[in-house]
Amino acid sequence: xxxxxxxxxxxxxxxxxxxxxEATGIEGLKRTTRDEPDYDKLMEFRLGLLREHGLxxxxxxxxxxxxxxxxxxxxxxxxxxxxxxxxxxSDTFSQFARPLMQKLGWPTIxxxxxxxxxxxxxxxxxxxxxxxxxxxxxxLHEAGLETIASGxxxxxxxxxxxxxxxxxxxxxxxxxxxxxxxxxFTEYEELLDAIKGAL
Numbered sequence: 001x002x003x004x005x006x007x008x009x010x011x012x013x014x015x016x017x018x019x020x021x022e023a024t025g026i027e028g029l030k031r032t033t034r035d036e037p038d039y040d041k042l043m044e045f046r047l048g049l050l051r052e053h054g055l056x057x058x059x060x061x062x063x064x065x066x067x068x069x070x071x072x073x074x075x076x077x078x079x080x081x082x083x084x085x086x087x088x089x090s091d092t093f094s095q096f097a098r099p100l101m102q103k104l105g106w107p108t109i110x111x112x113x114x115x116x117x118x119x120x121x122x123x124x125x126x127x128x129x130x131x132x133x134x135x136x137x138x139x140l141h142e143a144g145l146e147t148i149a150s151g152x153x154x155x156x157x158x159x160x161x162x163x164x165x166x167x168x169x170x171x172x173x174x175x176x177x178x179x180x181x182x183x184x185f186t187e188y189e190e191l192l193d194a195i196k197g198a199l
């Protein structure tokens with residue numbers, strides 16, 4: 001049995017932190033896992049900027065509420081789910097994901113948790129496990145499943161390489177150059193065809 005494992009941001013929905021950066025004018029919040037391979041370092045940097053500017057969880061959620069999936073993403077996901085089980089494996093947080101999951105038709109998502117104080121200040125974050133994406137794919141394999149994976153960033157590389165088939169989607173030129181053996185696509189139709197071929 002095959003399970004397709006997809007990244008969320010950059011694949012199905014726009015980057016949340018970039019949208020928040022544009023809404024607040026804080027340039028530093030545009031840094032993502034495309035730029036910084038060390039996720040803990042990236043999140044500590046983000047939390048520092050939130051503290052510095054007095055921004056709370058509700059401020060981020062207000063921006064997310066105005067966001068929509070990428071054009072064609074829901075249709076792609078709907079068709080994909082007719083032919084395989086799909087899990088979105090994301091390093092985003094449950095406090096961010098819910099409204100976006102509703103707009104995508106409530107697919108299954110594995111993600112992380114923010115630590116939030118009573119006054120709404122984001123004080124930390126809890127990852128589900130170490131190397132969340134690779135660990136999840138390995139666990140699926142141990143459960144007797146095969147995986148096909150797609151993502152756009154450094155934190156997707158391990159799950160892509162460990163799966164029986166893996167693809168970049170709307171990734172950077174730098175990542176394509178670093179991993180030239182991983183097929184890279186920019187259109188949902190191309191990605192869907194590639195996944196069909198691997199099933």
